[in-house]
Amino acid sequence: MLRDLVGLKGPKYGCGLDVCKSCTSHINGKAFNPCSVPVSKIKATDEITTIEGLANKETGELHPMQQAWLDYDVAECGYCQPGQIMAAIAKVKQARANGHEISDTDFDELRNICRCGTYFRIREAVRAGAAKM
Amino acid sequence: MHVTLADARPELLLNQLTGGSNSVRSLYTPVRTAAAIAKSRLLQTAATKWGVPTSSLTVKAGVIHHAQTGRTASYGSLAVAARSKKVEQVAVHLKDASEFKVVGTPQKRIDALAAVTGKKQFTMDLDVPNALPTMVCRPPTIKGTVKSVQNLAQVKAMPGVTDVVTISTGVAVRAQTFGQCIDAVRALQVTWNGGSVDKESDATVLAKLKAASLPLIVPPLLTKYIDAEFVFPFASNTALETNCAIADVRADSAEVWAGLKSPIDVQEEIATSLGMPVTAVKVHVITGGGSFGRKLFGDAAYEAVEVSHKIGKPVKLMWHRTDDIRHGRAHPMCYAKIRATYAAGNVVTYEQRHTSVFTDFTHGLGEALTATASKLPVGGLGFFSETVFSLSQSVPYNFGVTTQLLNEVQLDFHTGSMRNVYSPNVTCARELVVDQLAAKMGKDPMAFRRSFMKNDRFRAVLDKVAQAGDWGKAMPAGMAQGIGFHAEYKSCVAVLVEIDCRPATVNRKVRDGVTGPRITKATIAVDVGLPINPLGLQAQMISALSDGIGLGLTQSIHIKDGLPLEGSWDHYFYTRQWNAPTDVQVFVMPANSADPGGAGELGVAASLAAVACGYARATKTMPTTLPINHGTLGFEPLPRTPSIPDSPTDGLDYAF
Ligand code: FES
Ligand code: FES
Numbered sequence: 001m002l003r004d005l006v007g008l009k010g011p012k013y014g015c016g017l018d019v020c021k022s023c024t025s026h027i028n029g030k031a032f033n034p035c036s037v038p039v040s041k042i043k044a045t046d047e048i049t050t051i052e053g054l055a056n057k058e059t060g061e062l063h064p065m066q067q068a069w070l071d072y073d074v075a076e077c078g079y080c081q082p083g084q085i086m087a088a089i090a091k092v093k094q095a096r097a098n099g100h101e102i103s104d105t106d107f108d109e110l111r112n113i114c115r116c117g118t119y120f121r122i123r124e125a126v127r128a129g130a131a132k133m
Numbered sequence: 134m135h136v137t138l139a140d141a142r143p144e145l146l147l148n149q150l151t152g153g154s155n156s157v158r159s160l161y162t163p164v165r166t167a168a169a170i171a172k173s174r175l176l177q178t179a180a181t182k183w184g185v186p187t188s189s190l191t192v193k194a195g196v197i198h199h200a201q202t203g204r205t206a207s208y209g210s211l212a213v214a215a216r217s218k219k220v221e222q223v224a225v226h227l228k229d230a231s232e233f234k235v236v237g238t239p240q241k242r243i244d245a246l247a248a249v250t251g252k253k254q255f256t257m258d259l260d261v262p263n264a265l266p267t268m269v270c271r272p273p274t275i276k277g278t279v280k281s282v283q284n285l286a287q288v289k290a291m292p293g294v295t296d297v298v299t300i301s302t303g304v305a306v307r308a309q310t311f312g313q314c315i316d317a318v319r320a321l322q323v324t325w326n327g328g329s330v331d332k333e334s335d336a337t338v339l340a341k342l343k344a345a346s347l348p349l350i351v352p353p354l355l356t357k358y359i360d361a362e363f364v365f366p367f368a369s370n371t372a373l374e375t376n377c378a379i380a381d382v383r384a385d386s387a388e389v390w391a392g393l394k395s396p397i398d399v400q401e402e403i404a405t406s407l408g409m410p411v412t413a414v415k416v417h418v419i420t421g422g423g424s425f426g427r428k429l430f431g432d433a434a435y436e437a438v439e440v441s442h443k444i445g446k447p448v449k450l451m452w453h454r455t456d457d458i459r460h461g462r463a464h465p466m467c468y469a470k471i472r473a474t475y476a477a478g479n480v481v482t483y484e485q486r487h488t489s490v491f492t493d494f495t496h497g498l499g500e501a502l503t504a505t506a507s508k509l510p511v512g513g514l515g516f517f518s519e520t521v522f523s524l525s526q527s528v529p530y531n532f533g534v535t536t537q538l539l540n541e542v543q544l545d546f547h548t549g550s551m552r553n554v555y556s557p558n559v560t561c562a563r564e565l566v567v568d569q570l571a572a573k574m575g576k577d578p579m580a581f582r583r584s585f586m587k588n589d590r591f592r593a594v595l596d597k598v599a600q601a602g603d604w605g606k607a608m609p610a611g612m613a614q615g616i617g618f619h620a621e622y623k624s625c626v627a628v629l630v631e632i633d634c635r636p637a638t639v640n641r642k643v644r645d646g647v648t649g650p651r652i653t654k655a656t657i658a659v660d661v662g663l664p665i666n667p668l669g670l671q672a673q674m675i676s677a678l679s680d681g682i683g684l685g686l687t688q689s690i691h692i693k694d695g696l697p698l699e700g701s702w703d704h705y706f707y708t709r710q711w712n713a714p715t716d717v718q719v720f721v722m723p724a725n726s727a728d729p730g731g732a733g734e735l736g737v738a739a740s741l742a743a744v745a746c747g748y749a750r751a752t753k754t755m756p757t758t759l760p761i762n763h764g765t766l767g768f769e770p771l772p773r774t775p776s777i778p779d780s781p782t783d784g785l786d787y788a789f
Contacts, residue, residue: 004266004310009258010251012422014373015454016315018781019645019702022373027788036784051251066249073241073668076676078248079373079422085249094789108711111646113702115373115423117679119713121672 002034002050010051010082014113021112024083025050031090051082054089065089068129076116084112084122092130102130134195134208141396141416150496151394152429152550154622154731157665161729162227169225171215175208178215182206230663230727237724239668244420256377256391256419257451264379264447265295267440268314270304270321271460273773274328274695275546279304283322291317296444302460303776305440307448312780315453319775329545331695335466338490338544338692339364342468346488347540349472356474356481359573361566363469364758365558367490367690367697369705370464370551374422375457380437381447386413391434392421395496399431403438425680426550427462429496453777455700463690463697464551465490469562473532473570480570480585483532487559491541492518493548521550526559529620530567530585546692552677553621553734557684557741558759560619564742565755578616578746579604590725591620594627594658597720602629602656611635612653615747617681619739622731624661628678628739630654630714632747643711645703647767650751652682652744654716657736662726671719674736678717681740683708685748689763693770700771700778706762 002008002025011034014020018036025034026049027042034048042048054063062070065085075081087110095102107123114122142149148159172192179197180187183204191198195208230236247253272278279299288306289297293313298305306317353360378391387407393399393416400416407414421428437450452461467489474481522539537559571581579599586592595618598604604614612635617628631654641648657674664670687706691698699705741759749755758764771778 001310001312003257004312008251009254012255012374013257013311013451014375015701016311016780017454017701017703017778018784018787020373020454027785030788032788033784036781038782041782041785051249055250062249069249070241070245073245073672075242075245075248076672077373077421077423078244078253079255081248082251090789104715107715108643110710113373113707113709114679115371115425115707117676117708118672119679119708119710120675120717122710123713123715 001039008050008052012079012082014080021087022080022083024086024112026086026090029093031087051086054085063089064132065126065129068125068132071128072121072125074118074121074125076118080112080114080116084114087112088122088126088129089133092126092133102126138418138420140418141400143397143400143411145397149397152426154733154735156733157729158622158731161665165227166225169227170223173225174215174217175211178211179206182214236665237667240666241668253420255374255422256379257449259379259390259419261379261381261390261447261449264381264449265307265309266311266314267305267307267437267448267450268311268318268453269300269302269436269450269456270306270318270323271456271776272303272325272328273776274331275460276330277328278326280324280326283324284320288317288320291320296446298440298443300436300439300443302436305436307440307444307446311451315777315780318777319779321775328695333544333695334693335366335691338466339468341542341544342466342488342490345540345542346468346470347486347538349470349484349486351472351474351482351484353472353474356476357573358472358474359566359569361471361562361569361755362757363562363565365467365469366758366763367466367692368464368551368684368688369458369461369690369697369699370425370427370549371457371461371705372421372423372425372427375454376427376433376452376461377450378431378433378437379447379449380434380441382407382438382441385409387438388415388417389434389438390417390419391431392419392424392428393431393434394424394428398496399434402431402435406435406438407442425552430462430549432461454702455771455777458690458699458701458705459697460547462493462547462549465492465546465548467558469558471562471566473566475570475574478574480530480532482534483528485537485559485563486540487522487538487555488540488542490544490546490548492550494518494521494550522555525554525556525621527620528563529587529591529618529625530582531587532585552680553737556619556621556738557681560617560738561685561742561745561759564617564746565749568746568749569755577605582616582618590660591618591625594618594625594660594722597658597722598627598629598656601658601718601720604629609635611751613747613751615743615745615750617739617742617746619735619742621738622735623728624659624730624732624735626657626659626674626735626739628681628736628743629656630743630747632744632751634748634751641711645768646709646711647687647706647762648711649686649762650748651712652714652747655714656718658720658722659732659735660722660725661730661732663724663729664721665729667721670721670732673732674719675717677734677736678740679708679713680737681744682712684741684760685744686760687712687762689760691766696773698766698770704768704770706767
């Protein structure tokens with residue numbers, strides 16, 4: 001739906017099975033995987049944000065997490081990275097809602113595959129991005 | 134200046150190939166030469182335009198200055214005027230290394246902004262008019278073919294479906310969306326002919342490899358010796374972007390878009406299959422979402438061309454993840470046998486026999502390898518394999534009489550090179566035996582390696598990780614350090630890991646995933662002769678480390694009755710965040726050469742070896758099958774028919 005009909009190509013196909021997480025986007029601020037949600041389950045009032053909608057709409061300024069990704073030169077092929085960034089932002093917010101900053105335990109809950117294996121730089125960048133969020 | 138990917142250009146012969154960690158090595162001097170020629174032309178152009186001598190001009194960040202008059206001009210503004218109208222031979226003087234301002238300094242990726250904003254375009258993100266989503270219903274066994282389709286008309290009438298057609302690899306469906314393709318593929322009722330390896334499973338393949346293993350020659354009679362054997366199961370080189378391509382085949386021409394590492398070869402194959410001259414086939418090379426050897430072949434491009442040719446319409450063809458693992462190429466299973474004899478503090482002989490299912494190298498090997506190959510003894514089918522093996526494998530230790538031989542078993546699986554090709558298995562087996570030798574000879578593994586190393590460059594990276602990684606530090610029971618070393622592509626690397634094999638770690642619970650031992654820390658030292666971009670080089674090592682962890686602990690393919698059982702990332706357990714180290718340090722050794730070595734694949738072998746050696750030391754058991762968890766199937770396999778699973782609908786339940 002998102003890619004073929006709406007034409008938003010930021011979220012990537014990596015499995016279509018809710019496994020690889022490269023399509024991760026936000027629904028009402030929470031991370032979810034559109035490949036595994038039929039349109040019938042989306043309400044008219046739901047707000048969906050893909051990676052394309054992350055930067056500040058007026059100023060075009062990047063989200064601190066995107067900036068951290070640049071600062072740490074995280075991306076290799078880049079295919080997983082839109083999904084990684086969307087998941088990371090939600091994970092940081094979830095940790096905060098539970099009263100703490102993102103911890104190693106929280107990182108271990110991120111299921112996003114990065115077949116280029118950038119996991120360590122992702123950890124560094126998420127901490128830096130979180131500090132500015 | 135923007136450097137872009139060229140379309141397939143047959144006039145480049147063997148020089149348009151990405152692989153063998155060869156890009157930086159092969160391009161370093163040509164790129165510098167081209168840049169120097171361009172710069173001198175631009176300076177001459179400015180000098181002529183302003184009527185001043187070239188020697189009075191200076192350049193800073195792409196802008197030419199003339200101090201006396203205060204005139205400036207950017208390279209861009211002079212580019213058209215500087216262009217040469219005729220082909221001429223010129224000579225340039227290349228800058229001395231002492232004048233380098235950029236080479237050797239950390240540089241960030243130029244496509245990073247596009248990647249993090251979702252704007253980086255991969256093949257499936259391109260809008261080619263009327264190239265509608267297309268997927269293929271595939272056989273229940275590798276290389277099976279279609280016998281008949283029972284419900285072609287019904288499937289053709291399904292929502293959004295425009296075409297259903299039988300092709301050499303299955304039944305292709307073209308529709309308005311990929312979702313509709315999935316529904317149609319799943320609805321197809323197909324009767325299949327058998328495939329090429331229907332009777333093969335892990336055990337039958339292994340039995341054939343063992344039977345074909347070349348004999349060890351040195352009789353273990355008069356000296357002490359170690360015999361060891363190892364099994365490395367199939368491993369998929371599947372990238373995160375699945376095989377995909379766009380094709381538009383017309384009556385007398387064809388146009389293709391795909392991520393390709395050997396585009397000329399693909400272009401020629403397509404031209405042959407369509408009976409068209411090569412000049413009628415345009416092949417656009419698109420940046421890939423990973424390759425790991427996969428994109429050496431144009432499997433998706435051939436399929437897209439076949440479909441488009443048959444239905445007379447453009448197609449945007451994509452493999453499902455399950456297709457990509459089950460029917461995509463894999464690094465073949467191999468069996469390694471080693472015998473080392475030792476006496477009086479020396480290793481007297483070292484023999485290694487590597488027996489592998491045949492690896493497909495039909496993409497060619499690029500100029501470097503192919504040129505050398507012509508000088509080597511030619512021997513039948515395994516010619517290229519033998520060549521790659523003998524050129525890439527060497528033992529970095531002074532081990533007396535040393536032989537490393539390859540033998541292959543001709544089984545018709547979908548195979549191909551996977552990052553670092555033979556080296557991860559060969560090196561891992563060797564380093565495990567090196568640890569055993571050290572133990573038998575009463576030496577510390579690090580000191581043992583150091584004393585047998587063939588040169589100081591090798592020793593320097595070992596020393597670096599030993600010192601920075603605090604080799605020999607006290608660790609709790611169930612934890613250990615492991616060291617791995619590898620030299621190839623005129624580079625070398627040492628990896629020191631810490632592994633936690635304690636029950637609390639091994640038995641961690643993760644939904645639909647495997648955990649097991651965890652690499653908690655890694656220290657890497659890499660020597661590439663001349664590091665061009667240390668930041669990128671470090672990223673390549675971090676990346677290779679993730680591969681080595683997966684290959685050592687969790688990631689393999691199980692073959693059952695002619696098909697891999699794995700069908701998603703929750704089956705094929707590539708390293709994920711919960712098994713990634715929380716502490717990684719990569720040291721880039723200072724330049725010690727005028728030429729850069731290769732590095733893209735370099736770190737995989739040493740990382741896998743370090744993981745395996747660490748595991749052996751932590752558990753006091755040398756692993757003989759890697760990954761260590763291959764013996765336990767950690768998932769429920771998907772059915773073989775339909776060839777792709779249904780899309781889940783409960784995604785919102787997992788929102789966070
Ligand atoms: S595409 Fe893999 S989770 Fe959506
Ligand atoms: S950067 Fe390539 S898959 Fe993550």
